[in-house]
Amino acid sequence: MEKKQSSSQASGNPSDYVIATMGSHTALQILHGARQEGMRNLVVCKKGTERAYKSYGVADEIILVDDWSEWESIEDELIKRKAIIIPHGSFIAYMGHDRVKNMRAMYFGTKEILEWESNRTMERKWLQAAGLKLPHVFATPEEIAKPVIVKFHGAGGGFGYFIAKSPEQFYEVKNRKYPEQNDFALQEYIVGVPIYAHYFQSALTGELEIMSFDKRYESNADSIGRIRAEDQLAANIHTSYTIVGNIPVVIRESLLPAFFSMGERVVEESKKLEAGKGLFGPFCLECIVTRKLEIFVFEISARIVAGTNPFTMGSPYSWLKYDEPMSTGRRIAREIKFAIEQGKLAKILG
Numbered sequence: 197m198e199k200k201q202s203s204s205q206a207s208g209n210p211s212d213y214v215i216a217t218m219g220s221h222t223a224l225q226i227l228h229g230a231r232q233e234g235m236r237n238l239v240v241c242k243k244g245t246e247r248a249y250k251s252y253g254v255a256d257e258i259i260l261v262d263d264w265s266e267w268e269s270i271e272d273e274l275i276k277r278k279a280i281i282i283p284h285g286s287f288i289a290y291m292g293h294d295r296v297k298n299m300r301a302m303y304f305g306t307k308e309i310l311e312w313e314s315n316r317t318m319e320r321k322w323l324q325a326a327g328l329k330l331p332h333v334f335a336t337p338e339e340i341a342k343p344v345i346v347k348f349h350g351a352g353g354g355f356g357y358f359i360a361k362s363p364e365q366f367y368e369v370k371n372r373k374y375p376e377q378n379d380f381a382l383q384e385y386i387v388g389v390p391i392y393a394h395y396f397q398s399a400l401t402g403e404l405e406i407m408s409f410d411k412r413y414e415s416n417a418d419s420i421g422r423i424r425a426e427d428q429l430a431a432n433i434h435t436s437y438t439i440v441g442n443i444p445v446v447i448r449e450s451l452l453p454a455f456f457s458m459g460e461r462v463v464e465e466s467k468k469l470e471a472g473k474g475l476f477g478p479f480c481l482e483c484i485v486t487r488k489l490e491i492f493v494f495e496i497s498a499r500i501v502a503g504t505n506p507f508t509m510g511s512p513y514s515w516l517k518y519d520e521p522m523s524t525g526r527r528i529a530r531e532i533k534f535a536i537e538q539g540k541l542a543k544i545l546g
């Protein structure tokens with residue numbers, strides 16, 4: 197109902213709208229990008245977390261809430277301001293899918309795709325249909341026959357993941373550290389380097405762009421190599437993957453065609469899912485590249501990822517294409533601005 201209402205009131209003037217997001221994750225970049233495209237913006241922050249948005253001066257308006265449970269109570273305000281919500285990792289994590297689905301304010305992206313990305317079985321079906329190489333999945337701990345990475349459902353930023361190479365080793369760690377947790381996936385551990393590919397699929401032009409790549413800086417996976425193997429054993433360290441930051445990467449140029457093709461197939465396949473308009477806007481394929489240059493995809497994020505944060509000024513790739521600083525946040529704002537100007541807002545709202 198509301199969606200119809202908002203499009204019937206649609207204005208062709210971008211400054212009648214406000215780009216809005218939640219204060220965390222990629223908000224600085226999203227707000228800054230809106231400014232660069234001449235659009236107004238606002239950020240909703242949990243009280244006490246607004247410092248960065250004030251300090252960097254990127255927000256036109258900061259709305260404070262005590263708790264994310266208050267989101268619905270400010271929604272009428274957001275609707276009144278013609279806010280277009282940009283979802284990101286923290287937004288999905290704090291709101292939960294059901295609340296996002298029921299949100300009445302304008303939303304950039306396809307809400308239905310969230311279910312496909314968050315349900316491991318559905319996600320796998322989608323990526324497999326797109327012809328991507330995926331790590332093998334073991335259905336039960338008893339089947340573990342080679343090193344696996346154990347992922348608990350909803351684990352925030354890789355926290356609590358561990359490696360096991362046998363059923364015994366799996367139960368030893370699980371029963372000791374996570375006795376209550378029974379919702380987990382057992383994925384073949386791929387030996388290689390992690391590469392996160394950041395894409396942007398334009399719903400207006402149909403073009404797929406590669407915006408940038410990053411690798412993550414994870415604690416303590418990225419620090420274990422700083423001590424001798426025998427000290428690692430002595431300290432009995434279990435590898436964990438708590439995300440702390442992101443590091444830019446430029447990939448070997450001859451790998452680019454493969455990354456373009458992978459992104460295109462994922463977008464193509466998304467149109468066949470029961471997922472509204474399919475995948476558009478920013479998304480990320482989370483990959484491990486092996487020494488034989490095989491690219492395994494272990495996850496998709498169907499929204500802006502924090503790995504785009506090093507590129508507020510654009511990446512080497514977006515520089516090639518745009519010849520001006522083009523962050524993913526700014527690319528989103530540009531898509532929204534063009535959609536409004538061309539009377540095609542409905543194309544980019546989910």
Ligand code: AMP
Nearest residue numbers: 220221285286289352353439441502503
């Ligand atoms: P935060 O708002 O920083 O507490 O993050 C909420 C969730 O968003 C985390 O649990 C992560 O899943 C995700 N997240 C936040 N920052 C990053 C990052 N730099 N890279 C990847 N995921 C992130």
Ligand code: AMP
Nearest residue numbers: 331345353354383384385386390437494
């Ligand atoms: P995630 O929270 O799923 O993005 O994964 C956190 C980290 O675990 C990644 O940055 C990778 O370093 C690692 N990882 C996840 N899945 C695999 C896999 N199948 N093989 C090897 N490493 C993985």
